[in-house]
Amino acid sequence: MKKTICAGLFAVLLATAAAQAQAPKGLGTEEFGMSPRELVQAIEKTEELIARCMREQGFQYIAADHNTVRAGMSADKRLPGLSEEEFVSRYGFGVSTFYTGLPPQLATGYSPARVGLGERNVQIFRKLSPADQVAYNRALLGDDVFSTLAVALETEDLSRTGGCTRKALTETFKPDQLKASHYNPQDALINKDPRMKAAIAYWQREMKKAGFEYGHSDEIEPDLRNRLIALTEGGKLLVSKMSQDQKAALRKLQDYERLVAVKSHKMHEEVLTPVEEKIQEELFSRKVQ
Amino acid sequence: MVAKRINILWAILGVVGGMALGAWYMGSRIQSPAEMAARTAAPEPSAILVPVESRLLSSDIVTRGTVRFGLPQPISIAPSTVKGGVGLISSLPRPNTNFGEGEVILSASGRPVFVLSGAAPAFRDMAPGTSGGDVRQLEEALARLGFDPGTIDGNYDQKTSGAVERMYKKAGWEPFAPTREQRAAVAALEREWSDAARAQLAAEATRETAVKAVAAARATAEQNTRQAALDSAARVGNGRQLADARAGKSLALEAERARAAHSATAASADVATQVADRALIVLDPRQTETARAAAEAKLKVARAAQRKAKLEADLAIQTAAREAGLADERIRVAEGAVKAARLEGERNVRAAQEQQTLAEFDVQVASERAGRLERELATARAKLGVQVPADEVVFIPSLPIRVHEVTAAVAANASGPVMSVTDNQLSIDSQLPLEAAPLVKPGMKVAIDEQALGIKATGVVETVANTPGTRGVDGYHFYLGVRVETTPVLLAGFSVRLTIPIETSKGAVTAVPTSAVSLAADGTSRVLVDGGGGQEYVTVQPGLSTGGYVEVSTPDGRLVPGQLVVVGYRTAEPAAGPAAVK
Known part of the structure; x- marks a missing residue:
């Protein structure tokens, strides 16, 4: 009897969860x-x-x-002739690897x-x-x-x-x-999904095994930017005017960026993306741009 | 039994729960017509009121510019000829250091380099005796600094020298005294001048001698001529005798000729008589043959006598003529001797005069050299005062200056460009779009501000280029130069916003937001004034419109600052709007 009651209650909860999984009205895909x-x-x-x-x-x-x-x-993360995977393997997220100290208008490359x-x-x-x-x-x-x-x-x-x-x-x-704390409601919705939670937990474990402690892949680029800003006096220090120690630190950060980007990208593609796409299909009946 | 009751209780709870859920669901879905009407009804619009203001309206051109000091100009140190060589820089100023007139901008080999105001650069050493525009600049600078240089006439005199000395001492430096070389040069000049003076005296003595020699030659020549004349007279007689002889030889000759003529005439007359006698005898038949022969013989005798007389006259004439010729020869010889004596005397006089001319020329040369050396000596002695070497002063057209960039290094040669400086006048390089440039004229006031730092300054338009694309701006902009007039801080290097009012309302005017003015059916402009109890349209005359406000005026003064006018109507927010876009 108790099992019946529990099954009934679970069915009610499942129905509620299914109702919640529907995308709120007005939420777009961009x-x-x-x-x-x-x-x-x-x-x-x-x-x-x-x-x-x-x-x-x-x-x-x-x-x-x-x-x-x-x-x-x-x-973003695109260069002519390079796939995203190739870009990430060469330049990471393109945060510190393309840093010159010049304002973007004077940049000649990526x-x-x-x-x-x-x-x-x-x-x-x-x-x-x-x-x-x-x-x-x-x-x-x-x-x-x-x-x-x-x-x-x-x-x-x-x-x-x-x-x-x-x-x-x-x-x-x-x-x-x-605000910096703002999170895309669409992503928040996806992240609330138990499947996504499980995938993120797996992603966290694997990243930690590789030596990177992040709660989510979205945390990596802001972290790299903060490190770069700390290293380059707010992003205004020209590479040509850096001391040898600063240049060494920048090279170290670039190496770190490549490593974490490759690992994160690989894990993202293998673990998070399939789950994310599945949930998006359920929510929006289409893949989010 | 108990289990049954529990089951019943569960069933009741289930039913109640189900009913509650159903009631909640139905309650959220079912709406009354009133609710539906209220939800779909148009919200009550409320007027958006803004006060009428009294404000200064200004139509502005806003652009950006970079503040700089005047254009950098290089400072070069000219080489000095009074110093042995180029000095080594011993101290240099730091960039951004300011210098005023009379201050020492750097030092080289223990000597200062003063900065003075002047248009022309220092190009030579200035010492007592020199004159020119550079000296005038120096004198003017000394006068500005309070060191009286005397008359500002472009001549470096003793007063100028004294002023320079005071300037050096006030700055804590020793003035530049005569060098050992300069003193040695003066000593050498003194020796040369002494030699030249002696040479002049010697030449003058030679000239005096030559003058006397000329007089002696003249006297000798006169004496010789006179002696020759005497000798000639002695040979032909004295002068009168000579003349008489010359005249006499002609008289004797004429006398002989006259006598010859007389004898010839007498002989001819006798012949003619005999001819006549012979004719009478011949023609007279009574005459005898003897008579005839006698007449013939007489005629022959007469003719022979005539021939004799003629021959004797000719001989006498020839003798007289030969005598006269000898006398001429003697006269010519005597005259030649006199002439020779005179020529000899004249030659001697000329030779003496040439000697005198040479002596006078020597005197002139010696005098000129002595005079020149005397002047040079005086100049050199005058230059022994305090002087300004060319490498101890730099003239800058406008002071004070600010060091822009130091290009030389300590211990480098103090010659040529050593730094660049700018004047202390802040200027702004800016640009104007093509359409805005014609509206901006030199002399217009400019509001300058740096928003991040809250700095506000004022300036004035100094230059608006005549053609686009000049002075570093692209071809779609005109160069705009602004002179900073007042500023709380030095803005050099800052990028500032420039606001140029091109049209103002000339004082505070009654103004309302542009959106408050609407057009009436009759073409007049009006605003809707909220009077608390109600709203009414007031006809206005719009004026200058800028910055979202428009100047309005009413003939009857019905619109005053503080009144509220309607600029729009606020409606309620829709229940579900776009996710992000407001």
Whole structure:
């Protein structure tokens, strides 16, 4: 009898869980849980506000269209001729491995931030005097010159933004979305799934065996950025002006980034991605971009 | 029994639970028509009110610029000829150090390098006796520093020298005294001048001798000429005799000729008489043959006498002519002797005069050399005062200056470019878009601010380029130069925002947000004024519009600052909106 009662209660709970597993109404499949249309609107509005803010600061800024920003978002961990796996094996997450100390507009190689700013803005920046360039990036991006709109959207971390970008985002996004603690509701929903929990636990164990202690793969890149910022005086120290000790520390961080990126990427592809895709299919009936 | 009761209890609990769940579900799903109406009804709009303001409206051009001091200009140290060689730098200033006029900017081999204001660079040593524009610059600088250099005339005189000495001593340095080489040069000049003076005296003595020699030669020549004349006179007689002889020889000759002519005439007359007599006898038949023959003979005699007289006259004339010729010869010889004596005397005089000319030329050369050496000596003696070597002063067009970059190093040669400096005037390099450039004119006020640090300064437009693409800006912008007038801190190197008001309302005016003004059906502009109890439209005359505000005026003064005007209507938030976009 007791077994019957327990079975009945379990059935009730399962039904409740199944009901909860349905995606909430209005939750989109793009960054920050936005729908594709909402993301385009958010990008366009933010860029317009950034351009207006920069104009008020005396700088010329051409509002980038959403395709440019999306190109910057898509450029993350992508280089022509390299698959994502090859990219990760060579450059890790591209955080410290491409660090030069130069602002993104002056980067000549891999730079999603530069792509997301748009070529016209890059050219405008390059014609400025060094002092104006510093002021331009401070006005546009604040302290973290690599947290452009495209990068912030791609990493879903708006907390590192500053300057006019931050000001525009404040008018476009909700306050809780601007916080570092904000978590994509879609990801939160997936992470709440017992299958995902089990997969993450497995991922944690395997990573720990390899010598990396992280709670989730999303924690790795912010950790690398923080380490890089600590090492490079806020990301403004030119590699050419680094001391030998600083250069050695940077090389060590780059090696660490490659190792942790390869391991994490492998584990992500093997363990987390299949479960994530399965849950997404159940929630959204499609794979999330 | 107990188990049965427990089962019943479970069943009741199950039924109750099921009913509760069902009631909760139904309650969440079932809505009354009133609720449905309330939920779907349009929310009550509420007016968004803003106060009418009294504010200064300004239409601005906003751009950015980088603050800098004046354009860097190199400082070069000119080589000094009064020093043995180039000194070694012993102290250098640090970048950003400021220097005013009269301060020592660096030192080399224990000597200072003063910085003074002047347009032309120092290019030579300045010492007593020198003059020119550089000396004038020096004098003007000394006067500005309070060291009286006397008359500012571009001449380095003793007063200038004294002022320079005071400037050095006030700065804690010893003035530059005459060098050993300069003193030795003066001593050598003194010796040369002494030799030249002696040579001049010797030449003058030679000239005096030559003058006397000329006089002696003249006297000798005169005496010789006179002696020759005397000798000639003695040979032909004295001078008068000579003249008389010359005249006399002609008279004798003429006398002989006259006598010859007379004899010839007499002979001719006798012949003619005899001819006539013969004719009378011949023609007279009465005459005898003898008479005829006698007449013939007389005629022949007469003719012979005529021929004789003629021959004797010719002989006498020839004799007289020969005598006259001899006298001429003697006169010519005497005259030649006199002339020879005169020529000899003249030659001797000329030779003496040439000697005198040479002596005078020697005197002139010696005098000129002595005079030149005397002047050089005076100049050299005058230069022995305090002087300013070329490598101990740099002239800068505008002071004070600020060291921009030091290119030389301590212990390097103190010659050529050693550093670059800028003036202390802060300027801003900026640019204007093509459409904004025509609106900005030199002299316009500029508000300068650095927002991150909260620094506010003021400036004035100094330059607006005539063509785009100059002075480092791209072809789609015009260069804009702004001079900083007042600033709480030195902004050099900062990127600042420049706000240039191009149109202002000239004082505070009544203004409302642009969105408060609407167009009435009759084409007039109006604002909706909230009066607490109700709202009413007030017709306004819009003016300058900028920064989201528009100047408004009402002919009857119905709109005053503080009144509330409607700029829009607030509606309730929809129940379910977009996830992120506000």
